[in-house]
Amino acid sequence: MSYLSTIDFLEDKSFVDKYRYTMRTGELDLSWMDAKTEKVACEPANPRRGLTFRDLDVGTYGFTEMPELIRDNRSFAPRGSEIPQGCPDLQAEVNRKSEVWAYNIEGYYEEAMTRQWNATLDVPWADLAKHELPEEIGKAYSQLLTFLTEVEMIATDVPAKWLGRLNADFFEVKNFIATQAMDEARHAEVFRKRALTTGWGLMRASWANEHNLKFLRDADSFAETSLTLHLQAEGMVLTLFRFSEYISPTEVDKKLFRLVMQDEARHVGYGMQHLRWVLDHFPEKREVIHRHLDEAENFVFGGGYATEVLEPFIILSGKGMKKENIQEGLRITQQFNLKQIEEYFERLDKCGMPERRERSKLYRMTEMAKEAMAAMAS
């Protein structure tokens, strides 16, 4: 039996009669007490750590025995519950474990919950009064913060877009994705707040970056999204944050970047553990992953070359706009660009894709750039 609305439900005479009978006589139906589910009493493996999702990994409630393709549950029925006829079909688009699962996914969620921070209170904003930035540094930093705010806004939208499209049985992944959306919202908040405290406010949005970011949003599948967002883009951003901490103008900014980095490392960690899990369990997907990476490397690594990002980096890392500052800024920024790409390939090595170097145009171009730089230096 299915109902279109609560009103339809109440127009069902047999239901209404049953309800009235129960309310009048106190004779309860109680058939739900015979739900055909496993009777369990989970306990924390480590009482100091508390009751974790891993402690609930038992039988039909757990994830170890979950099939690759979820056929039985198309509704919000919690995994392990009895699913009566009549539950709605939510038409989840992602029903295969191989599209979403990661080693330690339940641990990433628990970590996200214990390491939440507050952009209003945990950054010592009042200390900024001690630091007045010279005009060129202030403008360059505000421009970088404008770019980072743009990045974090799309990073909030992308996991949020996929949240409702994942089958409800993947709740560990869904919960993690929900924490990611919250983390990214906080990052957009903290960068916006910092931009509006510099004395310059926000600077210019970047059409080039926005096209790259749009590519992330428009990926066709969650598996593709995870490769481009978690592994590539956020990996690149993680290197960028480490570098930004190094070149940022005050101790307040260094603290801000350290807070953001701890979240970003977790997002990248999920992307890497997802890729490792897929390659271990579905080695036949390796080729399609290479094709996704071929396409995504075109876009994601274009972002760092937009004028609105490149030039602030040069000015901030060279600490000014005099000729010698710019020369030093160019040197450091080139090193940073190479580091971003090296770390990307190192992450792929760790995921079990060392052959990516041979397949990648990006890798070949980077090697050529390194050779050219070495020749110029000698």
Ligand SMILES: [Fe+2]
């Ligand atoms: Fe972020």
Ligand SMILES: [Fe+2]
């Ligand atoms: Fe992130």
